[in-house]
Amino acid sequence: MSKTDMNIFEKYESEVRSYCRGFPTVFSKAKGYKMWDEDGKEYIDFFSGAGALNYGHNDDHMQDKLVEYIKSDGPTHTLDMATTEKANFLTKFNDVILKPRDLDYKIMFPGPTGTNTVESALKLARKVTGRTDVISFTNGFHGMTIGSLSVTGNAMKRKGAGIPLNNTVTMPYDNFVDESMDTLEYLERFLEDNGSGVDLPAAMILETVQGEGGINAARMEWLKKVDEICKKWDILLIIDDVQAGVGRTGTFFSFEPAGIKPDIVCLSKSLSGYGLPFAITLFRPDLDIWAPGEHNGTFRGFNHAFITASAALDYWKDEQFEKGIKQKSAKVKDFLVGLTEKYPELQGTFCGRGLMVGIECAKEGLADEVAAEAFNRGLIMETSGPKSEVFKLFPPLNIDDEGLQKGFDIIEESVKALVS
Numbered sequence: 001m002s003k004t005d006m007n008i009f010e011k012y013e014s015e016v017r018s019y020c021r022g023f024p025t026v027f028s029k030a031k032g033y034k035m036w037d038e039d040g041k042e043y044i045d046f047f048s049g050a051g052a053l054n055y056g057h058n059d060d061h062m063q064d065k066l067v068e069y070i071k072s073d074g075p076t077h078t079l080d081m082a083t084t085e086k087a088n089f090l091t092k093f094n095d096v097i098l099k100p101r102d103l104d105y106k107i108m109f110p111g112p113t114g115t116n117t118v119e120s121a122l123k124l125a126r127k128v129t130g131r132t133d134v135i136s137f138t139n140g141f142h143g144m145t146i147g148s149l150s151v152t153g154n155a156m157k158r159k160g161a162g163i164p165l166n167n168t169v170t171m172p173y174d175n176f177v178d179e180s181m182d183t184l185e186y187l188e189r190f191l192e193d194n195g196s197g198v199d200l201p202a203a204m205i206l207e208t209v210q211g212e213g214g215i216n217a218a219r220m221e222w223l224k225k226v227d228e229i230c231k232k233w234d235i236l237l238i239i240d241d242v243q244a245g246v247g248r249t250g251t252f253f254s255f256e257p258a259g260i261k262p263d264i265v266c267l268s269k270s271l272s273g274y275g276l277p278f279a280i281t282l283f284r285p286d287l288d289i290w291a292p293g294e295h296n297g298t299f300r301g302f303n304h305a306f307i308t309a310s311a312a313l314d315y316w317k318d319e320q321f322e323k324g325i326k327q328k329s330a331k332v333k334d335f336l337v338g339l340t341e342k343y344p345e346l347q348g349t350f351c352g353r354g355l356m357v358g359i360e361c362a363k364e365g366l367a368d369e370v371a372a373e374a375f376n377r378g379l380i381m382e383t384s385g386p387k388s389e390v391f392k393l394f395p396p397l398n399i400d401d402e403g404l405q406k407g408f409d410i411i412e413e414s415v416k417a418l419v420s
């Protein structure tokens with residue numbers, strides 16, 4: 001029995017909470033790829049804060065920098081003021097991330113979380129083009145505020161609040177339908193249909209790998225073609241890299257292997273590196289037509305996040321880091337594909353890219369059962385998809401072989417216990 005009574009959460013916290021149910025214990029410590037509950041039970045973390053902890057918990061390098069800064073009485077919260085740490089972050093992000101990838105973007109601080117960057121992207125696209133509609137894709141997820149929710153392809157999440165797909169048209173994502181339908185041909189036909197009074201949209205917004213909608217990875221050719229279509233019709237392409245970015249799929253930006261340069265990019269989650277709320281919106285310099293103060297908010301300019309985000313970029317200075325993610329991705333894929341072959345009862349299909357992967361289980365409820373069983377055996381893992389049909393592996397990018405293997409063992413034991 002934990003020191004803290006679990007009933008406290010039932011009693012005082014809104015019914016809207018979710019992870020409290022999925023992971024029914026009280027956590028009190030976390031380091032690297034491990035978490036511990038109040039009873040001292042150890043868990044391997046393949047959840048990584050829903051993608052916000054790509055470097056694991058309490059990374060030493062970031063922690064040292066943060067503690068040193070806090071002790072120095074450096075300013076914490078400075079809104080839009082210029083600070084040393086903001087200058088350091090802007091310079092480092094350009095030098096370590098943008099320039100080597102031949103990307104030229106203005107950086108905007110839209111507010112603390114993923115939904116804030118999406119809102120700012122949608123607003124900017126409407127302002128730049130003077131148009132209002134946005135094309136989003138089936139099973140896409142972009143956030144919980146009204147604008148981002150209206151481009152989110154999840155009726156259950158919109159329904160309660162009565163939020164329609166406002167000024168949004170949902171198009172089929174890659175592989176949403178089988179080969180009988182070319183989803184991009186369908187999209188182009190829609191754009192051509194001026195006769196029915198279809199207005200050209202301001203933007204298209206998409207994830208290159210859908211994180212909440214079932215770990216669906218778009219093919220590179222599909223992404224390239226979407227980019228071409230956007231250019232042809234003068235539509236802005238917004239890549240929401242809130243979950244798939246910051247190395248999760250193997251490269252810093254998830255769109256790099258497609259060789260495209262989106263007009264607008266949304267980043268948050270693992271950007272601060274340490275799990276602190278932080279987001280940026282990147283856009284082509286010529287799109288920077290914001291008037292001063294036109295989009296602002298209180299919680300921007302969080303210097304602690306600048307500190308840890310700058311420290312996190314040190315990982316990216318070392319080429320071995322990116323190579324390491326690719327090697328681990330190959331191991332995870334081998335394990336998961338092997339698991340589907342060894343346990344046909346899973347009726348499982350490997351899905352995803354990089355370290356953003358999972359197994360889609362045809363049998364309803366099975367993915368949730370695997371995650372619950374794994375939790376009892378000491379592994380934290382989430383499920384994804386409209387019917388929770390995918391169990392999702394999100395290990396920290398810097399996990400070692402031992403950590404990976406421990407996680408694999410627990411998953412295999414859990415599957416074995418459930419299907420045999």
Ligand code: PMP
Pocket residue numbers: 050113114115116118141142143144207211212240241242243244268269
């Ligand atoms: N976009 C994507 C792709 C996401 O996965 C999420 C969060 N799961 C968001 C936006 C919203 O981010 P936040 O929850 O920080 O507002």
